[in-house]
Amino acid sequence: MKFSQNGLYIESYTKCTNCGVLIYDKIDQAVKGPDNASYCSSWCIDWKKDRDARRSKVKVTS
Amino acid sequence: MDFVTMNILESTMVSICREMGIVLMKTSYSTIFNEALDFTCGLADLNGDMIAVADYCPSQIGGMPLLVRSCLKEIPLSEIEEGDVILHNDPYRGGLHTPEHTFFKPIFADGELMGFAVAIGHIAEVGGMAPGGFCGEATEIFHEGLRIPPVKIKKRGKDNIEVWKLLLANVRTPRVNYGDLRALIAAVDLGEKQMAGIFQKYGRQKVQDTVRDLLLYSERRMRAELEALPDGRFNFIDHIESDGIEEDRKHTIEVEVTKKGGDIIVDYTGSSPQAAGPINATLGVATSAAYNAVLHMTDPSIPRNSGCFRPIRIVAPPGTIVNVDFPAPEVGGNTETHPRIVGAIMGAMAKAVPNRIMAAEGATHCNFVFGGVDADTGEFFACYDLEAVGWGGRAFADGNDAVDSINGNCRITPVEVYETRFPWRIESLAFNADSGGAGEFRGGLGYTKQMLCLNKEIICSQMTDRHLIAPWGLNGGGEGGTGATLVQKAGEEKWKTMREAYGKKSTSRYSNVSIREGDRVKLVTPGGGGYGDPGKRPKELVRDDLHEGYISKDFAKRAYKYQEAE
Numbered sequence: 331m332k333f334s335q336n337g338l339y340i341e342s343y344t345k346c347t348n349c350g351v352l353i354y355d356k357i358d359q360a361v362k363g364p365d366n367a368s369y370c371s372s373w374c375i376d377w378k379k380d381r382d383a384r385r386s387k388v389k390v391t392s
Numbered sequence: 393m394d395f396v397t398m399n400i401l402e403s404t405m406v407s408i409c410r411e412m413g414i415v416l417m418k419t420s421y422s423t424i425f426n427e428a429l430d431f432t433c434g435l436a437d438l439n440g441d442m443i444a445v446a447d448y449c450p451s452q453i454g455g456m457p458l459l460v461r462s463c464l465k466e467i468p469l470s471e472i473e474e475g476d477v478i479l480h481n482d483p484y485r486g487g488l489h490t491p492e493h494t495f496f497k498p499i500f501a502d503g504e505l506m507g508f509a510v511a512i513g514h515i516a517e518v519g520g521m522a523p524g525g526f527c528g529e530a531t532e533i534f535h536e537g538l539r540i541p542p543v544k545i546k547k548r549g550k551d552n553i554e555v556w557k558l559l560l561a562n563v564r565t566p567r568v569n570y571g572d573l574r575a576l577i578a579a580v581d582l583g584e585k586q587m588a589g590i591f592q593k594y595g596r597q598k599v600q601d602t603v604r605d606l607l608l609y610s611e612r613r614m615r616a617e618l619e620a621l622p623d624g625r626f627n628f629i630d631h632i633e634s635d636g637i638e639e640d641r642k643h644t645i646e647v648e649v650t651k652k653g654g655d656i657i658v659d660y661t662g663s664s665p666q667a668a669g670p671i672n673a674t675l676g677v678a679t680s681a682a683y684n685a686v687l688h689m690t691d692p693s694i695p696r697n698s699g700c701f702r703p704i705r706i707v708a709p710p711g712t713i714v715n716v717d718f719p720a721p722e723v724g725g726n727t728e729t730h731p732r733i734v735g736a737i738m739g740a741m742a743k744a745v746p747n748r749i750m751a752a753e754g755a756t757h758c759n760f761v762f763g764g765v766d767a768d769t770g771e772f773f774a775c776y777d778l779e780a781v782g783w784g785g786r787a788f789a790d791g792n793d794a795v796d797s798i799n800g801n802c803r804i805t806p807v808e809v810y811e812t813r814f815p816w817r818i819e820s821l822a823f824n825a826d827s828g829g830a831g832e833f834r835g836g837l838g839y840t841k842q843m844l845c846l847n848k849e850i851i852c853s854q855m856t857d858r859h860l861i862a863p864w865g866l867n868g869g870g871e872g873g874t875g876a877t878l879v880q881k882a883g884e885e886k887w888k889t890m891r892e893a894y895g896k897k898s899t900s901r902y903s904n905v906s907i908r909e910g911d912r913v914k915l916v917t918p919g920g921g922g923y924g925d926p927g928k929r930p931k932e933l934v935r936d937d938l939h940e941g942y943i944s945k946d947f948a949k950r951a952y953k954y955q956e957a958e
Contacts, residue, residue: 331485343484343718345710350675352485354465377707381661 405444421571454680462486475549501591509583523763528901610699615654628739635669636901672716673725751921752863754781782836785923791836827873830951831922869922882910
């Protein structure tokens with residue numbers, strides 16, 4: 331979440347691409363995924379990768 | 393762990409939270425507080441972890457940790473002083489929806505900050521497009537009332553007058569709001585005072601160590617509960633019928649629950665993109681709903697605190713109906729979408745633990761909100777009215793009749809109070825026969841409330857659900873009855889839906905309908921789904937239901953093959 335320079339309002343809301351938690355600028359350390367999106371943790375990168383793979387497999391076989 | 397001290401301290405802290413709630417109930421002005429009890433009081437540590445809570449509103453209980461943590465991201469501990477009271481309601485920063493106002497007050501011991509007393513309450517009138525805060529046709533947050541980032545409403549024990557003026561200038565009922573806000577502050581004042589006494593009695597270190605152990609104890613017990621459940625991935629999809637804007641478009645809630653050992657992951661990926669209308673849930677709601685569902689299927693004697701929540705991880709993709717992005721509307725997410733998320737998680741887990749899961753409940757609070765100028769006093773009034781629904785049948789009992797939906801735990805305002813406070817006459821309030829889904833254990837019943845307007849005009853809005861999609865049954869049980877909202881204009885005989893009478897896009901979500909003196913409104917609430925094969929229901933119970941008027945002769949014959957000689 332990016333605050334204005336004077337700290338009085340929010341310029342943009344950044345959320346983890348996977349789990350949706352807010353990532354606060356200058357407080358939380360965002361992690362860049364292979365898709366260049368922002369994630370809150372490496373767990374979220376792995377979880378999304380596994381889920382996408384699992385679901386695409388289900389779609390192919392069904 | 394010193395179990396004896398831990399037990400005493402836990403019970404004491406829960407009692408403090410209950411006492412905070414009683415103060416709030418007794419000093420507030422609105423029926424939503426002093427009758428419905430739509431609030432929650434708790435205690436938090438410096439990490440924002442909830443360390444104790446009273447048994448009030450589940451949606452607020454589960455939302456509390458994220459709310460406090462979000463505030464602490466913006467107001468660091470170093471800037472918090474004795475006597476401060478912080479207020480927050482921003483849905484996009486950990487909040488639940490705009491009406492839900494969170495107050496927290498720091499607790500100091502020997503000059504050192506130790507934690508917070510927290511009170512969350514649903515303020516009945518928050519400004520915005522419709523009186524009562526639930527604008528069924530809102531398309532952006534700015535229609536839904538005043539958004540309050542974390543601000544100090546009191547600084548070092550003194551009112552922050554500028555904040556008060558801003559708050560009260562933006563609502564229709566400033567006198568009542570003032571009383572309700574003061575009641576919430578009275579609750580955190582009491583919590584702070586009582587906890588300061590606890591620190592004095594036991595000493596800071598002892599309390600901190602014991603609380604740490606308490607959270608660990610809850611976590612261990614929750615993990616033990618989860619370990620006893622079958623591992624696997626369990627899926628469920630449910631639908632919400634409309635968002636009030638896009639006519640008859642269904643919205644999907646998709647849930648995948650992964651249970652492995654003592655951990656559980658609730659993943660909402662696949663749920664619909666955020667809606668144009670106000671049915672979107674915030675991250676706080678999606679989080680709270682997952683906690684609520686897990687608490688409903690595990691041992692209720694586990695102390696309720698953030699320790700219980702540690703084994704639960706939530707995946708709520710942004711920009712979806714379960715994690716709304718600014719500036720989309722969201723007020724119905726906390727009341728309507730929350731119970732549907734809980735239902736979807738329970739539907740998924742029914743495959744793993746069918747004996748712990750009930751069939752679908754009514755899953756709406758009806759949210760009939762209204763306001764106007766009282767003809768007698770000349771003062772503007774506003775009310776957030778919630779109504780009860782039937783709950784789903786269970787593996788061991790029928791569903792509860794006419795109780796608040798699963799995330800509310802609120803009371804229904806008594807007819808006498810309703811008529812005294814607002815210009816309506818309640819002409820009837822009765823169970824809906826046949827609304828409980830058939831089953832070995834039938835669903836609970838919804839009811840119908842018929843009201844006559846006594847004021848020159850009352851402006852009404854509503855955010856409800858289940859007019860089209862009935863609550864599902866489980867393990868062969870039948871669907872529960874659907875709800876309805878009908879209006880009969882003065883001098884007319886026909887009862888019409890809001891779509892027929894006022895050209896609204898949805899029968900269940902609409903705003904700013906002008907009900908005139910002599911008009912009647914009928915609120916029909918949904919029942920719950922049935923559990924198990926109706927053929928296995930003992931005939932004596934079917935007979936009793938028939939004689940009590942819970943089911944009709946036709947329903948008894950059709951659903952249970954039961955017929956009595958004329």
